[in-house]
Amino acid sequence: SQKIEQNSEALNIQEGKTATLTCNYTNYSPAYLQWYRQDPGRGPVFLLLIRENEKEKRKERLKVTFDTTLKQSLFHITASQPADSATYLCALAKGADTGRRALTFGSGTRLQVQP
Amino acid sequence: GAVVSQHPSWVICKSGTSVKIECRSLDFQATTMFWYRQFPKQSLMLMATSNEGSKATYEQGVEKDKFLINHASLTLSTLTVTSAHPEDSSFYICSARDFQTQYFGPGTRLLVL
Numbered sequence: 001s002q003k004i005e006q007n008s009e010a011l012n013i014q015e016g017k018t019a020t021l022t023c024n025y026t027n028y029s030p031a032y033l034q035w036y037r038q039d040p041g042r043g044p045v046f047l048l049l050i051r052e053n054e055k056e057k058r059k060e061r062l063k064v065t066f067d068t069t070l071k072q073s074l075f076h077i078t079a080s081q082p083a084d085s086a087t088y089l090c091a092l093a094k095g096a097d098t099g100r101r102a103l104t105f106g107s108g109t110r111l112q113v114q115p
Numbered sequence: 116g117a118v119v120s121q122h123p124s125w126v127i128c129k130s131g132t133s134v135k136i137e138c139r140s141l142d143f144q145a146t147t148m149f150w151y152r153q154f155p156k157q158s159l160m161l162m163a164t165s166n167e168g169s170k171a172t173y174e175q176g177v178e179k180d181k182f183l184i185n186h187a188s189l190t191l192s193t194l195t196v197t198s199a200h201p202e203d204s205s206f207y208i209c210s211a212r213d214f215q216t217q218y219f220g221p222g223t224r225l226l227v228l
Contacts, residue, residue: 032215034216034217036219042222043119043208043221043222044159044208046219049215049216089159091217102161102164103210105158105159107157107158108158
């Protein structure tokens with residue numbers, strides 16, 4: 001069966017350090033993978049999308065890698081700040097993007113950045 | 116980025132009543148919208164795909180007669196929880212696609228007493 005696993009349920013780091021979150025998947029051949037941020041009681045907010053032919057993508061302090069051989073994506077937040085504390089979700093669309101595919105989400109990693 | 120709104124943001128109702136939740140794409144048109152449900156400390160679970168002008172597609176285990184979905188226009192989808200029971204209490208979130216990206220509404224917290 002298809003699975004998306006985010007290995008750490010929670011991650012605590014010191015302010016200024018780099019946070020690295022992991023997303024592994026099985027029995028998927030995704031055209032792209034997405035990362036979202038979710039704050040308590042709020043809907044997810046889109047952060048980054050990385051396509052299967054892209055190894056790495058950056059946006060300000062965020063960096064995402066995508067290894068389709070390992071079936072893994074890593075999400076990095078550099079120079080982390082307490083405001084980065086939230087739950088981060090990785091998500092995949094099944095198969096090729098037809099414009100109608102829903103996303104399947106991992107269980108999320110709750111990041112806590114200590115001042 | 117694109118904006119999706121939901122209304123109401125929270126609702127408390129008595130068991131047996133029906134509750135309607137609206138989802139609107141504010142600055143783009145969406146032929147497809149999605150409804151998710153999220154229980155505390157769990158991830159989002161897809162309930163159904165709402166298609167403009169046609170019937171919704173429900174995920175396995177989701178009762179279509181209990182969760183009525185109407186996608187009347189390219190910017191509005193509604194989810195009606197019929198004869199709500201306490202076990203339906205959850206956080207309901209809709210999303211709409213703008214190209215490859217899904218944008219989510221702020222969610223609706225439903226509490227059934």
